[in-house]
Amino acid sequence: MVLTLRVEDVSVRLDGGPALDGASLDVADSEIVALLGPSGSGKTTLLRVIAGLQRADGGRVLLEGEDLRNVPPHRRGIGLVFQDHALFHHRDVAGNVAFGLRMRGDRPGAVEQRVRELLALVGLVGFERRSVGTLSGGEQQRVALARALAPEPRVLLLDEPLGSLDRRLRDRLLEDLSALFARLRVTAVYVTHDQTEAFALGDRVAVMRDGHIVQTGTPDELWASPADEDVARFLGLGIRNGVAIRPEAVAVRRVREGERGDGVVESATRQGPTVRLKIRLVEGGELDAAVTSLDHPAAGDRVSIDIDPEGLVELR
Numbered sequence: 037m038v039l040t041l042r043v044e045d046v047s048v049r050l051d052g053g054p055a056l057d058g059a060s061l062d063v064a065d066s067e068i069v070a071l072l073g074p075s076g077s078g079k080t081t082l083l084r085v086i087a088g089l090q091r092a093d094g095g096r097v098l099l100e101g102e103d104l105r106n107v108p109p110h111r112r113g114i115g116l117v118f119q120d121h122a123l124f125h126h127r128d129v130a131g132n133v134a135f136g137l138r139m140r141g142d143r144p145g146a147v148e149q150r151v152r153e154l155l156a157l158v159g160l161v162g163f164e165r166r167s168v169g170t171l172s173g174g175e176q177q178r179v180a181l182a183r184a185l186a187p188e189p190r191v192l193l194l195d196e197p198l199g200s201l202d203r204r205l206r207d208r209l210l211e212d213l214s215a216l217f218a219r220l221r222v223t224a225v226y227v228t229h230d231q232t233e234a235f236a237l238g239d240r241v242a243v244m245r246d247g248h249i250v251q252t253g254t255p256d257e258l259w260a261s262p263a264d265e266d267v268a269r270f271l272g273l274g275i276r277n278g279v280a281i282r283p284e285a286v287a288v289r290r291v292r293e294g295e296r297g298d299g300v301v302e303s304a305t306r307q308g309p310t311v312r313l314k315i316r317l318v319e320g321g322e323l324d325a326a327v328t329s330l331d332h333p334a335a336g337d338r339v340s341i342d343i344d345p346e347g348l349v350e351l352r
C-alpha cells in the first residue's frame with residue numbers, strides 16, 4: 037500500500053480543552069477514508085490541521101513523506117469541500133471553478149479547457165455563466181467539488197459535503213461521488229457523522245471519539261468486530277451483558293396464544309429493504325432486530341426472539 041497521507045499523533049488544544057488528543061490516521065494512494073464520529077469528536081479540527089488551517093500543538097502531518105509543518109495551506113496540494121461550500125457569490129460557475137487555476141497562474145486557454153472538463157465531470161455542462169446564487173443546494177455542492185478537483189489536488193478533504201441536502205439528493209450525490217472518486221482515483225478523507233454515508237463511500241472507515249481515532253477498518257471489518265461498546269453502539273449494534281449483537285442475527289416472531297414471549301416491539305421502522313425493530317425485553321433492556329419479511333411484527337406486538345450465535349461479538 038502506497039501511503040499518501042499520514043497523520044501522526046496530532047494534538048490540538050483550543051480554549052475549551054483538547055479538540056484533538058493523539059489522532060493518528062493513514063490514507064493510502066487512491067483510497068477514500070471516511071472519518072465517522074459524533075458531533076464534537078474533532079473531525080473538522082483534524083481536517084483543518086491537515087489543510088494547514090489549524091496549527092497542531094503536537095504530532096505531525098506527512099504528505100507523500102513530506103512533513104507539512106512549514107508548508108502554507110495553498111502550497112499543500114490539498115483540495116477542500118466543506119458543508120457550507122463557501123462559493124464566491126460574486127463570480128459565476130466558471131469563475132468559481134477557475135479560481136484555483138487562475139491563482140496559480142495557469143494560461144487562460146488552459147483554464148477554460150479545464151473548467152469545461154470539470155463541469156462535464158460533475159454534470160454541469162451549460163452552467164458556466166450561471167450565477168451561483170441561482171443554483172440549487174446540490175448544484176452548488178457540485179460546483180464546490182469541481183472547484184476543489186480542478187487543480188488536481190494530491191488529497192481531497194470533504195467535511196459533511198452533503199450535510200445540508202435532503203435525503204434523496206444525498207443518496208443520489210453519494211452514488212455520483214462514489215463513481216467519480218473511483219474513476220479519478222482520488223485520495224480523500226470524507227467526514228460524516230452518518231454511518232450509512234461512511235459505509236457507502238469509505239474504502240475504510242475511521243471511527244473518531246474524544247479527539248482521537250478509536251478504530252479503523254473496512255465497513256465489513258467494523259461490523260464484524262467493533263473495538264468496544266461505544267463503537268458497537270455507534271454503528272447500531274445492540275449490547276447485552278458486554279456482548280454486541282448484530283441486528284440481522286436476531287430472528288423475531290409474534291407469540292402464539294398464551295405464550296409469554298421475550299419482549300414487546302416498541303417501534304418498527306423501515307430502512308430500505310429491512311425493517312428495524314426495537315424490542316423491549318421482558319428481562320429488562322432493549323434489543324434491535326433487522327428483519328426482511330414484509331409480514332413483520334408491529335409496535336405493540338409481543339414477540340419471541342432467537343439469536344444466531346454467529347451474530348454475537350464478544351467485546352474486549
Ligand SMILES: Nc1ncnc2c1ncn2[C@@H]1O[C@H](COP(=O)(O)OP(=O)(O)OP(=O)(O)O)[C@@H](O)[C@H]1O
Nearest residue numbers: 050051052055074075076077078079080081082229
Ligand atoms: N474555535 C474553537 N474554539 C474553541 N473550541 C473549539 C473551536 N473549534 C472547535 N472547538 C471544540 O473542539 C472540539 C472538536 O470540534 P470539531 O469541530 O472538530 O468537532 P466535529 O467532530 O467536527 O463536530 P461536528 O460533527 O459537530 O461538526 C469540540 O469540543 C469543539 O467545541
Ligand SMILES: [Mg+2]
Nearest residue numbers: 079080081195
Ligand atoms: Mg465538524
